[in-house]
Amino acid sequence: MEDLYSLLGVSRNASQEEIKRAYRRLAREYHPDLNRGDREAEARFKDIARAYEVLSDPQRRRRYDLYGDADISPAAERGFADFTSPFGDIFDLFFGRGRRDREWAPRRGSDLTWRLTLTLEEAFFGTERVIEVPRHRECGSCSGSGLEAGYDLDLCPACGGEGRITSTKRTAFGTFTSTSTCRRCGGRGGINTHPCPACGGEGTLFEAERIELKVPAGVDDGDRLRVPGKGEAGSGGGAPGDLYVVMEIEPHPYFERRGEDLYGRIMVSVAEAVLGTELEVELLDGKEKLKVPPGTQPGHVFVIRNKGMPMLRGGRRGDLYLELMVEIPEKPSHEEKRIFKELARLQSRNGNDRKCLVPREADGA
Template identity: 40%
Template sequence: MSKRDYYEVLEVSKSASAEEIKKAYRKKALKFHPDKNPGDKEAEDKFKEAAEAYEVLGNAEKRQRYDQFGHAGVGGASGGGFGGGGMSMDDIFSHFGDIFGGGFGGFSGFGGFGGSSRGGQRVNKGSNLRVKVKLTLKEIANGVEKKIKVKKYVSCDHCNGTGADGGTAYSNCSTCGGSGQVTRVANTILGQMQTRSACPTCNGEGKTITKKCAHCNGDGVLRTEEVVSINIPAGVEEGMQLSVSGKGNAARRGGINGDLLVLIQEEKHPELIRDGSDLIYHLQLSVPDAILGTPAEIPTVESKVKVKIEPGTQPGKILRLRGKGLPEVNSYHRGDLLVRVNVWIPSDVSKEEKKTLEKLKESDSFTPKAGNEQNGFFSKMKDIF
């Protein structure tokens, strides 16, 4: 199946700026992120497709080749990226983590105690932890420091995380001699073949405990509760994930701590609706106020501001309060507050009110005229309500 046009994938024009392309990808990535669409294969495919499109259009040189030659200009080795679509989800998260700002690493997976090799010996890696943090619009607008309690494994104080009594009850592994690796020689038709692997006796650590720590039973870690401070930047969105390095589980018998992964959740505002960096507010006006004009108080994330509603304001009119929206992550741009005017029509009126309305109905001012905005009054009311 042929690939879709990358501009079509991100829903941007071919003349879109780099910032517009970045913003479009960011929106797609959040919409189709696997964490928000668990088990949804179609969403995962769209997530990968958007990442592939941004990998090309987000790079000036690759974008120029793509504009000139299409997919053929960025395929294979010359594409320098997804090529035939062989990158894994982890590759995508690692490659595009910076799109969400400096504090937002890849949406990495989570597992048990891992490990890596350093100088031939195995280095333990603590597992990552994941927590959810709910934020109000005000906290999102300004950024906030959150202190949360996390149940986690920490390094044992009694043995300094070594797992050995007093931190010194160690000896070199008798199997590998302290190297952490064993070499095996096998005879084959091609001659002798040597292979190296982690020592099965010490699990690649190069040493064994002669006397275990009584407090942690030789693991070097204890489960406890810790308060972690998290600095959340302004402008984050629902579904974003913040990575706090080294605040995950401690590694068994020393090594590298895992990370704390913080999933952002938004609390709904009672009056404001978020649309990216913009905010939307529905202002309800009575018919007399719409006709005669009136001052109105509009809520923002910080306080309230007063605006003047001009006489003859039509239903559906949008007032834009610039800079009263939300900031974007790691950007100087701030969105606007859009005030949508709704006119409330009463469904029941008194006899006196009905007589007054009948008189007004006969007035020339209340008679729709060709080309007059009032011709669309009822259709607009239908759209709004």
């Protein structure tokens, strides 16, 4: 077996960068696309690629230096995509954009994620939205084949239509046979010489697609809505992925949502807190009458059952919690001052029994 270093024309102590440069130069020189029908160049190209595969990986290079074990098979069996990844630009150049990541087995397209911002009201009532999602979809002109109408693939000259290439290597440890995906055709067994004019042979088109969404009532921040088949297009006849719409609920000026429950605050005057009052509170879905009994303390929480957010499944609703705040006039009028002074006189306690600290058990409940 020819020495891997001499295959690339570098010395045994060449740096990784030198190895990479040598490989790129030779790969361009011997590439089958530039040497059509030249069997020698083709064999040479394969040898160069194998030498680079081992020497570009520091661990495998070290093992090769120590034992002469080229260890071709594991990485080769990982296939075309893995093999090309460290030097994708060369394969971009030779095989065209997008081809290098494709193996010719049906592969499902990847899922897409889309963030959808909703107001609390929209989350409450549910809504319909139209979004425009840029995605790869199957080309309608060629139904994803990438071929111009009336044409078929040409037989791949590298693998003879097999889609796989079997190679045998003799090493210090014995003979290794490895089968790898054909790099020329990506395992497809054929070459597309008449690409579809609509998609340029890709089989997919990248476009923004209008997608109508029905957002159900009760969705919460982070909830995901699945739209089947609206992810990226599959390859090799594989199904498209799904689109996941992730809900983001905007903060509301008056209500905070915790699970299915809503929390808000209401404000009354000192007099209303003392004498009691009836309020009309504007909720997300209409008005709600609320009785504030005389003597209600600041911080008191009114719980209104079944007035929170609707639940996604089942017709029940969460609860509404309203905390009472008492407005203290910052700039009382003359008349108010007079009345408060009167009140102060009425409520005055002589210095001795004045107690401003509140016993802890009096709080809470």
